[in-house]
Amino acid sequence: MSFTGAGMLWVGWFGFNAGSALAADGSAGMAMLVTHLSAATGAVTWMAIEWIKYGKPSGLGAITGMVAGLATITPASGSVGPAAALLVGLSGGVVCYFCTTYLKQKMRIDDSLDVFPVHGVGGIVGTLLAGVLVSSDLGIFSGNGLAEGMTIGSQLFIQAFGIVVVALFTFVLTFGLLKLVSALTGGIRVSAEEEQIGLDIVDHDEKGYSM
């Protein structure tokens, strides 16, 4: 089931990134190509890490790596070239892998399906990488070229500034909203007992599977 969904995400992501060119042109084509390459690299990377660490690559690891590759290339998909996509997917796979482990085990953050370490961290890594790999002076790893008057440094600054501003705004508002919603609905979390029963019955009085 997750593989089916992951496959759909991979394909759908072509529309996400290549559609964002808002035109059927070279930018769209290149965005689609780098999106695909990064997804593939992310999956391979994640599998490789698990293989080395645990002796076996897991299915969950393969699809999580794919999503990490996709999330990381997304902010960079309009700027980088195919060879750079390999680096993006690789960085996404490695960084997201270790963040997943770290956030879950060390910081003990409850994130059921590792959404933040994969999408959040992947998005941040990709945004920063876009500022570097857009440069046209990187040989085979060159991108579309920086805008006039920009250096890799100044571009990185804009990238980082954007990340910080949006992160702060989102954090503050999200925190406030969660408190508000919690007050309005009498706590956002179901009781331990209800968690045991499962949300299918508790929330919808239906069952996905009768086993």
Added chain:
Amino acid sequence: MKIIKKIANAAILSSAPSVVFAQETAELSGANTAWILTSTALVLFMTLPGLSLFYGGLVRTKNVLSVLMQCFAIAAVISVLWLIVGYSIAFGPSESAYWGGLSKALFSGITVDSLAGDIPESVFATFQMTFAIITPALMVGAFVERIKFSSMLLFSTLWTLLVYFPVANWVWGGGWLQQMGDRLRGRHGRACHGRRRRTRHGSLSRPSHGLSHCTNDAAQPDNEFHRRRHALGGLVRIQCR
């Protein structure tokens, strides 16, 4: 005399955008429209059923249905919210750098002939809607198996309204973050790019799409396109413990 000059200037400034807009949106591109229609379907497909199945398969069997339901309900609610105020807040024509105003609420003024760049505005609005849908749906993964359905729905609605729509405006709808990127690049020209849908990006190396948030404009890495969606969608989950 000075006053007259000021008024004249103001008149020029306020009329400039529509002039530019008219020039830019003169012609519809069938090829581009076809591709964005396709992409719209693909991005909605990511949520329904892509993300739903992806998450659904990762939870225990007793929670599968609830996950599908959460993604599905979000898609429905956010679509309606997008129609009512979302599109207007994110991409409306207000002069504010922080939101798009309410003048396009309920898709006011959008007809079969309205263009956004060289594609129909209806197509553009629908394409953007699919992004607004998948962002809160993405968050679902952080709290599946734990959250009340009512809390989830209320939170997703308020979050999209108060966080996603404004930030979409800042970053892609001609808001302050986008303007800052342009300023740092030394392309000021306030009068002609005061607000969205101008030639702001057009001054770059390729013809503008006419819209201010095309991620694939050459040399526009800070266009912060989806990074937001991911960074954003992601950051929020850290909260959902």
